[in-house]
Amino acid sequence: MKDMLKRIFLVIFVLLVLTAISGFFFMQKHPLGGKQPVTKTHTPSGQTVK
Template sequence: MKEMLKRIFLVAFILLVLTAISGFFYMQKHPLEEGKSTGKSLKFSGQTSK
């Protein structure tokens, strides 16, 4: 029973990591266009640019 729970959690963790990695690479190719409504995009440094 304990081994089965370990295996279930391991499989769920691996699927979560794979989903995160694939989502990261998807966002690299298709960035969100949130700045269309305001015309500005927020950079990681906190500065706004047009």
């Protein structure tokens, strides 16, 4: 019984990790709010560097 519970929790954990990783990569291509993906870095002076 314990082995079965361990296997169930392991499968759920792996599915959650895969969902998080795939969601992360999906949000890199399709950010919320219609904004472009973050490709610019901001310098401390406020200027954007391409």
